[in-house]
Amino acid sequence: MASIPLILYRYIGKQFLLSLLMVLGVMMGLILVIDTVELIRRGSEHGEMTTGIILQLSFLKLPSMAQRVLPFAVLIGGMLCFSRLTRSRELIVARSAGISAWQFITPSLLVAVSICVLMIGALSPLTSTMLLRYEQLEARYLKGRTSLLTVSTSGLWLRQHEEDPEGKLEGADTIIHALRVSAKDMRLFDVIIFTLGNEDKFLRRVDAQSAQLRDGYWLLDEALVTAPETTALRYPKVTLPTRLTVNQIQESFAPPETLSFWALPTFIRNMEASGFAAQRHRLYWYSLMAMPLLMCAMVLVGAVFALKYRRVGSTGMLIIAGASVGFGVYFLSDLIGALALSGTMPPALAAWSIASVATVVGVITLLHQEDG
Numbered sequence: 523m524a525s526i527p528l529i530l531y532r533y534i535g536k537q538f539l540l541s542l543l544m545v546l547g548v549m550m551g552l553i554l555v556i557d558t559v560e561l562i563r564r565g566s567e568h569g570e571m572t573t574g575i576i577l578q579l580s581f582l583k584l585p586s587m588a589q590r591v592l593p594f595a596v597l598i599g600g601m602l603c604f605s606r607l608t609r610s611r612e613l614i615v616a617r618s619a620g621i622s623a624w625q626f627i628t629p630s631l632l633v634a635v636s637i638c639v640l641m642i643g644a645l646s647p648l649t650s651t652m653l654l655r656y657e658q659l660e661a662r663y664l665k666g667r668t669s670l671l672t673v674s675t676s677g678l679w680l681r682q683h684e685e686d687p688e689g690k691l692e693g694a695d696t697i698i699h700a701l702r703v704s705a706k707d708m709r710l711f712d713v714i715i716f717t718l719g720n721e722d723k724f725l726r727r728v729d730a731q732s733a734q735l736r737d738g739y740w741l742l743d744e745a746l747v748t749a750p751e752t753t754a755l756r757y758p759k760v761t762l763p764t765r766l767t768v769n770q771i772q773e774s775f776a777p778p779e780t781l782s783f784w785a786l787p788t789f790i791r792n793m794e795a796s797g798f799a800a801q802r803h804r805l806y807w808y809s810l811m812a813m814p815l816l817m818c819a820m821v822l823v824g825a826v827f828a829l830k831y832r833r834v835g836s837t838g839m840l841i842i843a844g845a846s847v848g849f850g851v852y853f854l855s856d857l858i859g860a861l862a863l864s865g866t867m868p869p870a871l872a873a874w875s876i877a878s879v880a881t882v883v884g885v886i887t888l889l890h891q892e893d894g
Contacts (some may be wrong), residue, residue: 714740
């Protein structure tokens with residue numbers, strides 16, 4: 523087996539990078555157009571939506587979509603690159619010089635893994651920040667939600683904007699803090715509630731042993747109510763009006779995609795310590811860690827189909843077959859992810875299984891194709 527020259531390494535890596543960027547650019551263009559049209563359709567029912575907001579939403583979501591479709595872009599880009607090099611007889615000349623398939627696939631593997639690590643490690647904070655801003659604007663202009671639930675080391679924080687039916691606190695903002703949460707019946711423990719008026723003017727504070735979300739209100743137990751220029755009063759039961767539901771509160775948790783790779787472990791620990799399950803966030807975190815291996819699998823699968831060109835001769839059919847394999851990988855990923863979210867399978871196993879199996883299949887197929 524001859525050693526591959528450095529200049530050939532660079533050449534193959536450059537060709538793969540150009541193919542990958544071309545495919546990714548085309549995908550991003552299509553996604554941008556489709557998202558913009560969909561936002562225009564959804565925004566037509568909301569008077570506050572403007573062209574500027576629609577374009578802002580489309581571009582804010584674009585980096586996260588790039589991260590999502592990157593494996594598929596690597597697959598298609600790899601197939602195009604290897605097919606082109608095979609058609610031009612460049613790989614055939616390299617093979618005749620004693621260079622194996624594993625040697626000229628290596629530069630593509632290095633490029634794919636490097637781009638993946640760069641996107642997850644360096645660009646993840648920017649991508650997650652942009653997606654979080656997208657979620658906030660979408661909630662404000664398209665979903666009409668004004669609640670935001672966060673979990674930190676000091677407990678759980680919930681902000682809601684309500685109008686008191688009695689008119690005393692109309693337009694007030696309520697900030698709810700709790701040290702512990704029972705997600706089963708949506709009960710908060712060791713609760714402190716601040717009510718703020720216009721320009722964040724302090725209106726009252728309520729300290730309660732617990733607060734349970736009922737239909738249209740919070741039920742506070744053993745509540746101490748404090749307000750400016752009044753005597754603090756204690757009540758066995760106090761109700762706080764709300765339009766929130768259990769589903770709305772749970773949906774208000776920051777989606778895992780809005781958190782950077784580096785912030786996810788701390789968020790998961792805080793979330794579980796507050797009493798909420800973090801299966802979805804764990805699965806996403808493990809999926810990010812497994813993505814470099816998935817990139818390798820996509821390169822290998824692309825090489826299996828593209829290098830077979832010289833024997834089959836139908837590039838179109840090979841591209842279709844390779845794309846079908848890619849969609850199959852995504853379908854199985856979603857299926858196994860659903861099993862992990864239901865608690866049937868550990869998140870780590872679900873995240874690593876598809877990437878590992880696809881890599882093993884690619885290696886075995888290449889071994890059989892090249893050496894068998």
